[in-house]
Structures are given as C-alpha cells and as structure tokens.
Amino acid sequence: MQITKERDNINLFEEIIKKDPNSSRPYFKEITIEDREILNPYFDLVDYEACEYNFNTLYMWQHAYKTAYYVGDNFAVLVGEYDGEVFSILPLAKKEDLPKVIDFVLDYFAQIEEKLYFRGITEEVVDYLKEEYGDRFEYIAERDLFDYVYDGEIMRTLKGRKNSKKRNHINYFLTEYNGRFEYRLLGKEDFDDCRALLDEWTINKEENDNIEEGVDDERSGIEKLFTHYDQICDRLKIAGIYIDGKLEAFTMGELLNKNMALIHIEKANPEIRGLYPYINQQFLVHEFPEVEFVNREEDMGIEGLRKAKLSYHPCKLVEKYTVREAN
Structure with a gap:
C-alpha cells in the first residue's frame, strides 16, 4: 500500500x-x-x-x-x-x-x-x-x-582551553609538513585534482565500512558546481591544500547572509594528522575574515559526523x- x-x-x-x-x-x-x-x-x-x-x-x-x-x-x-x-x-x-x-x-x-x-x-x-x-x-x-553554527572568530583563532586539541593537531601538521604545503584558492585547472582526492576519500570510506549514505548524490552535486563554476564563482569559493605538489584537502563555501559563512564541502586525507582542522581554519582566515558566524550544515544523524561537528563547540544549532x- x-x-x-x-x-x-x-x-x-x-x-x-x-x-x-x-x-x-x-x-x-x-x-x-x-x-x-x-x-x-x-x-x-x-x-x-x-x-x-x-x-x-x-x-x-x-x-x-x-x-x-x-x-x-x-x-x-x-x-x-x-x-x-x-x-x-x-x-x-x-x-x-x-x-x-x-x-x-x-x-x-x-x-x-x-x-x-x-x-x-x-x-x-x-x-x-x-x-x-x-x-x-x-x-x-x-x-x-539541525545546522551547526559556530563563532567565526573562535573558529579562526581556535582560542580557548576547549580548542587546545585542535591547536595541537594543527601545530603537529605545521611542524611535520613545514615548507612542504601550500594553501590557495582553486580554479577550474585544479578540479581534476579535486576529483582524484574525492576518489581516494571514497575508497577510504568503503575500506573502513563507513561509507556515508548519499555520497553518490554529494559527488554528483560537487560535479555540477565544477561544471558551472564560471557562472557561480562570484559567490562560491573553493580552496585547497597541496602537500608535496599533491592536493590533499579542499573545501567549498560562500556567504549565506552578510554575517554568516556557509561551508558546503570539506574533504581531506584522513591519514594526515591536523589537515582537517587546518583547512577548516585557513579557509575562514583567508576567505571569510570578518564573518561573525559559520554554518557547517547538518550531521544527517551520522554518529561520526555528529561527533566531529560537536568537537568544534557550536555556539548554536539552527533548529529545523x-x-x-x-x-
């Protein structure tokens, strides 16, 4: 029925x-x-x-x-x-x-x-x-x-005792990869590198029996933004981190309103300690230096994702x- x-x-x-x-x-x-x-x-x-x-x-x-x-x-x-x-x-x-x-x-x-x-x-x-x-x-x-919303300045500085673990991870990354990495905005010439990273990220999820529901739909959505980047680049920003010449992390975001950044996508090599918190921080430092709030979207009920989003200590949840x- x-x-x-x-x-x-x-x-x-x-x-x-x-x-x-x-x-x-x-x-x-x-x-x-x-x-x-x-x-x-x-x-x-x-x-x-x-x-x-x-x-x-x-x-x-x-x-x-x-x-x-x-x-x-x-x-x-x-x-x-x-x-x-x-x-x-x-x-x-x-x-x-x-x-x-x-x-x-x-x-x-x-x-x-x-x-x-x-x-x-x-x-x-x-x-x-x-x-x-x-x-x-x-x-x-x-x-x-529910969307997770964070204080923009705290996300950029990671100040405070509760963010000490994030700072430690970033400091490890900066020391371990000193002189070997580059953060920069990405353009169409870099999208094949993004695709290769997405392939590796997906394989890693599958091998660990942790493939997320909707990952194929997400990949299709990312491809749509890549395809039409010339038409949306006035609002959408894409940035990445290259290590030893290989793209190991990238993220996408834009302003949701004049006071809030919205992060659509964040992917990184999970084997590189400190890479996720570093690109998270640097994207806001370089591309959204003034926003008061940052919306990092929902967790879709995925336990690991919820734990990761809570670890950044949201200042509020957007109830839906x-x-x-x-x-």
Missing part, C-alpha cells in the same frame, strides 16, 4: 513540474543553473540561517530532491519530492509578506489535493504557524537536520522542523 502511495505521489510531482497552458494551477519549474539569476534576488531577500536557503545548496541537491520553484508577486516558493511525497521549504519573501505566501502554499496543496508538508522550517515560523493555525498542523523537530497538516 505504501509503495502505491509513493508511486502516485511521484506521478503527482511530475504533473506539478509539467507545464500545462490549459491549467490555472501555478507551474513549478525544475531548478537549473540558468535559474540562478532569477532566484538569487529572492534568497537575498531573506536572512534565514539554514543551509537550504541558498541557491548553490538547492542546485547541488536538485537531482536528489527534484527541486522546483514558482515566482509570484515579490516571493518565490520552492517544492521538492522526498520519499514519494511533495514538500515545500520556507518561502522566500520579506517577513511582512510571509503570511500571504504561506496562504498561497496552503492553497496550492489544496489544489493538488494533498495535505500541507513543509520541511526545513525554522522555529520562528513554527511559532507563527502555531499562533495563526493552532492545532491544524503537527510539528516535528528534525535533530539530524517538519510541519504536516494534521489528519
């Missing part, structure tokens, strides 16, 4: 993104790189701190979630498909326009004869929905999807909720 429901909803999602000139229902277009110039102004309208509210994030994962968008009167609505169900994330609109846009989303789900399903909703909007709609919705805190219309 569940399989049939999922198939029905997948067919429904295909109908949503199918342009029908005879239908009055809003048409949602699948996100492509060409939509960047259309959507970025709407992302710039908001100051959401969750990693989903960024064009490159959605574009990276579009193939996994089939993300599509609709632009209305001073707002944009984004929908996707997850586990066979259609969902929406928080609309992109000024705060004063959010009530009317949420009504638009409610109306839309009614048109497609589905109960409202929001993912990645912030606590502030949950409070608004509770106040306006009472018991109409149920709210589920998705701990595995699933909101469903009650039965």
Whole structure:
C-alpha cells in the first residue's frame, strides 16, 4: 500500500513540474543553473540561517530532491519530492509578506489535493504557524537536520582551553609538513585534482565500512558546481591544500547572509594528522575574515559526523522542523 502511495505521489510531482497552458494551477519549474539569476534576488531577500536557503545548496541537491520553484508577486516558493511525497521549504519573501505566501502554499496543496508538508522550517515560523493555525498542523523537530553554527572568530583563532586539541593537531601538521604545503584558492585547472582526492576519500570510506549514505548524490552535486563554476564563482569559493605538489584537502563555501559563512564541502586525507582542522581554519582566515558566524550544515544523524561537528563547540544549532497538516 505504501509503495502505491509513493508511486502516485511521484506521478503527482511530475504533473506539478509539467507545464500545462490549459491549467490555472501555478507551474513549478525544475531548478537549473540558468535559474540562478532569477532566484538569487529572492534568497537575498531573506536572512534565514539554514543551509537550504541558498541557491548553490538547492542546485547541488536538485537531482536528489527534484527541486522546483514558482515566482509570484515579490516571493518565490520552492517544492521538492522526498520519499514519494511533495514538500515545500520556507518561502522566500520579506517577513511582512510571509503570511500571504504561506496562504498561497496552503492553497496550492489544496489544489493538488494533498495535505500541507513543509520541511526545513525554522522555529520562528513554527511559532507563527502555531499562533495563526493552532492545532491544524503537527510539528516535528528534525535533530539530524539541525545546522551547526559556530563563532567565526573562535573558529579562526581556535582560542580557548576547549580548542587546545585542535591547536595541537594543527601545530603537529605545521611542524611535520613545514615548507612542504601550500594553501590557495582553486580554479577550474585544479578540479581534476579535486576529483582524484574525492576518489581516494571514497575508497577510504568503503575500506573502513563507513561509507556515508548519499555520497553518490554529494559527488554528483560537487560535479555540477565544477561544471558551472564560471557562472557561480562570484559567490562560491573553493580552496585547497597541496602537500608535496599533491592536493590533499579542499573545501567549498560562500556567504549565506552578510554575517554568516556557509561551508558546503570539506574533504581531506584522513591519514594526515591536523589537515582537517587546518583547512577548516585557513579557509575562514583567508576567505571569510570578518564573518561573525559559520554554518557547517547538518550531521544527517551520522554518529561520526555528529561527533566531529560537536568537537568544534557550536555556539548554536539552527533548529529545523517538519510541519504536516494534521489528519
């Protein structure tokens, strides 16, 4: 029965993104790189701190979630498909326009004869929905999807007793590889080196029975950013560390808002002690020297990843909720 429901909803999602000139229902277009110039102004309208509210994030994962968008009167609505169900994330609109846009989303789900399903909703909007709609919705805190946010200056300096282990690892790296490494921004000419590092990183995960769910989707997303780097390099920064002429670590990030950096990707040779904390620190020192906060995204419920993210002592977590219309 569940399989049939999922198939029905997948067919429904295909109908949503199918342009029908005879239908009055809003048409949602699948996100492509060409939509960047259309959507970025709407992302710039908001100051959401969750990693989903960024064009490159959605574009990276579009193939996994089939993300599509609709632009209305001073707002944009984004929908996707997850586990066979259609969902929406928080609309992109000024705060004063959010009530009317949420009504638009409610109306839309009614048109497609589905109960409202929001993912990645912030606590502030949950409070608004509770106040306006009472018991109409149920709210589920998705701990595995909470983003980790850190104090930017502490991440750049690693000062304080609680960061002594990170400093020790970095000092070991600096001593062991003195004169043998180079940190620098990367360009298209370096992407083959990134691919080779990704191959080695994946093999290492497989050999240790620790391959992460979604690694293929992540690799596909990285390739999309490489392919269209000329179009996104005004915002996205990619940096790496070469040791003895070989790329051993690279990372990608950009500004999520004027006060927060967002780190999309960080990969390094795990056999080189201190390399992960060093590229983490140097990327912020060189490319984001002024940001107050750093968002390093979620842990997806992966135990090792959660431990690593907690080891940097986040100053806050960006709570995200699933909101469903009650039965």
